[in-house]
Amino acid sequence: MKATAHELMRRMAVIVLVTIGLSSAAAAQEPTFADSRLAEVMAQSLDRSQWDIQREQEAIARARALVDASGRFDSKATARLVVLSGDNTPFLSDQIIERPIWHVVLGDWNLKLKSAPPGAEDLYLRTFDVFVDPQGGQLLKIVSRWPKGVARIPREPGAKSVTQQLRRAGHERYHAFPDEAPRITFLEALDAMTKGGENPLAAKQIVGQYVVWSMMGRKPRPMWVISLRGVPALGASYPGVAVNARDHFRSIVDPQTGKWVCGFSTPQPQTTEEPEIEKPPQ
């Protein structure tokens, strides 16, 4: 019965979204919000007793535990149910959009990383939007808001294009949102990225996800996937490579060991028509 009701509401949401024309704003790393009333309507029609995260304070506690367990967000966190009409998560965006999810705002803080060099401070005052699945409590996405007054870099393309880029580069894939919680928090994963030469303190925007990930035949495993956007361009002088191809980087961090695993320049902003992936000879 629950599944039927949920599916009905999901279909209604799709109709409403199409009607109000909000689905066109999907081509961005920041999720786009549907009409706020929609979340309320959908949430009221669903049986919250089946949710793992039923109340605002539970959502905040969950987000806090995933991002940073130090408790620094107690006074500034807020939570509400929302419906997203657009999101560019490769492979999994359909699991994020057009259904009620918790939106937790962790506002106005500077990153403090243990691994930062002496004297290094966060360049930006950050507000994070954290999206949590009410039903399983899984983390869906963490996105820091672009700093006010700071010039933007080109946006990432939409989910379809990002998915294609990831498939084309190392047969990368996001399989699912893991049920098991990461052993290390988002903040600890950021710390681990510095072992890969990355500098989260310099990033204008940070986007994090916790997904079951694989590439090049590696066994799918839960991983932190964290993009630093608006960082100093890789290779200060790089003849023939556009600066906007080098001002972002996406890292894979092992949530069990806290080890930086690898990093990619994908996805790149803008898209061009590309061929299908060539299969190696058998």
Added chain:
Amino acid sequence: MGKMKQRHLTRVTSLLLPLFCCDVLLAQGGGDYNGDSYVDLDDFGYWDACMTGPGGGLPDPDCAAFDFDSDVAVDLVDFGGFMAAFTGPSPCTFGRKYARAWKSGNATGCSARIRTRSAALCGEPSEVSDAGSHAWAGVNKFVGGEPEKWAQIGYGRYRLAGATTVYFRRYAEVQAGPNDTTDYVIFHEDGVPTGVHKYKCFLLSSLFGTWNFEYDDTPFFTWTHSGWKNVTGTDCQWAGEIFNKEDQMLGTAAAKCNFTDCQFSLNWGAFQNANIAEGEVTTDDPNEWGIERIGATAFDIWDINP
């Protein structure tokens, strides 16, 4: 170095800087207009174009680098901040240098066994500017004397601007160029075991532009881009490369970086021995970086003054 659009971690070493700044100031100001981690005369070169006077606004968003008091203007108050933040230029002399061997032709693949060596980077461990020392095998497509496209696989030590962390990496990189952001990809992975390892890259066929990369004969990375569809390179290179003159080339006189089993492929064909001739090995400065041909498929490189 051209104007860079990024600002990042500025060295907050000046004792005076805290008098002028706060967290917001660090986000907006800092003085590092060109994003090279130093506040120096290169940055000051952009001051005139940004200085608007009190209430004058910012003619360019990047001018926020000079807006120390976050009043959306660049004026004499900000000049005080700039002077306090002034660090002087980087001790690293940027400019890529090479010691390498090559084979000309319609290259579509390149491979070698390379012995892992460490190398100190400019200003390590406190320096925060770009630095790197790598060894790689790769294919280049030169147009008008400049590399328009390339694909390479290798290893090295690396430091990204704004951070002090230096790390070993294996990497694969392709430029399918020349202009769009989607023409470029780099993938890198942590850790390089010691010893000798095989690095190989090759275009799968002429049909799709799919580069395959292998590490010790195991798939490492792959990338497909139409920029390499039915396109060959103009040479295969096996190279040691440093970013700054002060970065150490991999290898020393006592422990050279060995390239062995150098092979390449032409026109999507089978790999063949390189048959490197004496005239096909070169170093950008024989007084700084040594190179010695060992045989038809092998050579050594090293830093003469590590």
